[in-house]
Amino acid sequence: MRAPARLGLYGLTLVTVFAVAFATAGAVVPDGVVESWSEQTGDHAGDHAGGSDAGGNDMGTPHPGSATTDTGLSLAADGYRLTGVTAPSTVGEEQELALTIEGPDSQPVSDFDLSHEKELHLIVVRTDGAGFRHVHPQRDAQGQWSIPWQWPQAGSHRVYAEFVPTATGEDITLSTVVQVGGDFSPQQADEPARTARTDGYEVEIEGDLAAGESSTLTVRVTRDGEPVTTLEPYLGAYGHLVALREGDLAYLHVHPRGEEPQPGQTSGPEVAFEVSAPTPGRYLLYLDFQVAGEVRTAPFVLDTMTNHNAGSGDEGPTTGEAPTATDTDPEDGTRHEDGDDHDHDG
Ligand SMILES: [Cu+2]
Incomplete structure (x- = not known):
């Protein structure tokens, strides 16, 4: 009876693979990496137009004085929160995408600096990288941002808001995940594309x-x-x-x-x-x-x-x-x- 034995072994291998996958999924980028990245990618990084003048030969040579920004994976940063995110819940439904940025006082923020000519940049992409959109919603008197919206594809989407509150003058990117119902076939990139x-x-x-x-x-x-x-x-x-x-x-x-x-x-x-x-x-x-x-x-x-x-x-x-x-x-x-x-x- 070899076949059952083999099957058993196969099953065991599968279990092992899953265990490894779980362990990997649990791994998080160490805080230090994120911090040095944030410092590196602050607004002043643009001053280094000549390349790596500091002879940066290692990860995370922070640029002193750089603005601190996060990596855009958080709902809240520096006292600011992304709240009230609404969007159509299924493919094809015509509605609007809306959100509010709350400040440290828990009130909607209405004073923003222009950055790249806009007060707020909204980036939306499905988590496999498909369906990228970069748009600029309108803000109403109550501080709610909105734009007419229709999802062309189902799946889990990340929604980023990038803005500069006048109060701090610092660039912030906050994000959340929105689920869109409907048929969904992943389009994960399987190779580099230039x-x-x-x-x-x-x-x-x-x-x-x-x-x-x-x-x-x-x-x-x-x-x-x-x-x-x-x-x-x-x-x-x-x-x-x-x-x-x-x-x-x-x-x-x-x-x-x-x-x-x-x-x-x-x-x-x-x-x-x-x-x-x-x-x-x-x-x-x-x-x-x-x-x-x-x-x-x-x-x-x-x-x-x-x-x-x-x-x-x-x-x-x-x-x-x-x-x-x-x-x-x-x-x-x-x-x-x-x-x-x-x-x-x-
Ligand atoms: Cu933009």
Whole structure:
């Protein structure tokens, strides 16, 4: 009777695998890592446009005086709370997405500084990285933020609010999770993706992420093989890049390089960003760029470099091999506020 014995062994192996998975799931990023990351990614990180001038050779060389920000995984930080989050509960239902930011006095906050031209940035993404949206809701007299909303896909979504209270002048990102009922097929990224297509535009990302270091990522926009040189300012830059750590969806602060564009100016085909990946692993990146008055989103997936010494950002971009015809099809992976309904098979 060998078969039953084998089955038994197989069962035991399964149990072991699950036990390991549980242990791993319980592992949390040590506080120290998060803290040094927060310090690194404070607003002043943008001052280091020349690269790692401090010769940062290790994780977490904190920049003194940097603003403290969190990693966007908390409902509350620095006395501010994300409350009253409502959204449609199922796919396709038309309603609104609403939220309130409460201050240390437990009252809705109504004084915000402009940051990237807006008082509040709302980022929404399903926890597998699909369905990214970056929008700007309206605030009413009572301090409630809202925007018309419809979910194109079911699943568990993370909702981030990024803002700067006038009272502190510090950037805060708070988030919560919203469940959306309906059929759900996960679209977890299974490999890095350096090329994205959206509305006839092809966007390629060059450069590498290095864990614990700042590095430069450059995006290049083409259409029908021709460089696109008519990128328009959007949110105070020629592109807005959001980076999330795959797995927990921690929110990275990304700083555009170069001068802030003036109204009417255009640029392209390249835009550069300064990014710090806090830990080794995979990151989901989303570029919003504007051409001819319309904002589009290009999604990417990057893994941090394994060679720790190779990239402090100022050597030329290392052109990675783009996976052939990546399936980061923006039409099912992402959409933007201004985009009308594309087909979503999510
Ligand atoms: Cu925004």
